[in-house]
Amino acid sequence: MVPRDMDAANQDADLLAQFAQGDRLAAQTLTDRLAPRIVRFAARMLGDRAEAEDVTQDTMLRLWRIAPEWQDTGVPPAAWLFRVAANLCTDRLRRRRSGPAEMPDLPDDTPGVDAQMMQSKRAAALQSALAALPERQRQAVILRHLEGLSNPDIAAIMMIGVEAVESLTARGKRNLTALLSGQKEILGYEDEH
Amino acid sequence: MNTDKHQNTGIEPLDVFFDAARAQAPELSQDLRARILADADSAVSVASAPVPQNPTLRQRVGVWLNGWAAPSLAGGLTAAVAGFWFGVVTPMPVAALDAPLWLQDALGYFDAISTPLVGLDDPLLWGF
Numbered sequence: 601m602v603p604r605d606m607d608a609a610n611q612d613a614d615l616l617a618q619f620a621q622g623d624r625l626a627a628q629t630l631t632d633r634l635a636p637r638i639v640r641f642a643a644r645m646l647g648d649r650a651e652a653e654d655v656t657q658d659t660m661l662r663l664w665r666i667a668p669e670w671q672d673t674g675v676p677p678a679a680w681l682f683r684v685a686a687n688l689c690t691d692r693l694r695r696r697r698s699g700p701a702e703m704p705d706l707p708d709d710t711p712g713v714d715a716q717m718m719q720s721k722r723a724a725a726l727q728s729a730l731a732a733l734p735e736r737q738r739q740a741v742i743l744r745h746l747e748g749l750s751n752p753d754i755a756a757i758m759m760i761g762v763e764a765v766e767s768l769t770a771r772g773k774r775n776l777t778a779l780l781s782g783q784k785e786i787l788g789y790e791d792e793h
Numbered sequence: 794m795n796t797d798k799h800q801n802t803g804i805e806p807l808d809v810f811f812d813a814a815r816a817q818a819p820e821l822s823q824d825l826r827a828r829i830l831a832d833a834d835s836a837v838s839v840a841s842a843p844v845p846q847n848p849t850l851r852q853r854v855g856v857w858l859n860g861w862a863a864p865s866l867a868g869g870l871t872a873a874v875a876g877f878w879f880g881v882v883t884p885m886p887v888a889a890l891d892a893p894l895w896l897q898d899a900l901g902y903f904d905a906i907s908t909p910l911v912g913l914d915d916p917l918l919w920g921f
Contacts, residue, residue: 722813
């Protein structure tokens, strides 16, 4: 289950049912509960804010459209949304491969930056390293370590077994470590601890 | 020292990057939120649009008349009027041949109309 407890999943399902009955307040609540997670996930998958917003809007639109026919199949709305968003991101990444590659900007190495700048540099460095990961590893790492989902939740979203999720996240983290190891001094985190 | 711990464990330094990424996480902009809710409104409108009910007899007749019936009736009426008119102005020789004798006088009345239109003289007046 993607939500941390059944209550959250049931609340989402109830809100979706209310929306299907024409309750627009339910749409607002659902948007506030779910859309921020989708936009974060898509932004990290794609490394592009504008594309992430398009994916989020498209994902939510599909939720609105399916609402009248929504049935409890054991997949909560949040998991369903992540699955749709992942597929939309995959489509965009495939199209992108046929064109010029878009990589996130690497952080510059300007010395003397403050803590806020350091955070930004680290975040940008991680985004750059994530972009270099195989897509499935990237997805698993983002969901596990940035969105904080459990392995069973991720397994439901990616439609694979829990062991496969563990394998993907472990390999993803190893690759990230290798990619970021050369930037420790540039990012200066050693000086901070 | 933490640095040593990072260097020894190898994997732990990633948490520094994860923490930074979580702190820098993109948020849902008001513009995107508005677009999403506009989509929701549209979806609700489509879903709640009134379903067409069975039309009444009057509506059905109206549809029938506005469809193929009215033009057809108009065309038929035009054809009937045209046929009547051509019958009235038919050249007398044809009418005279078919008409019984007792109708000849009556046909002579129409002759006054048909003659100038058709441009022929009445054969009856020629002595037939």
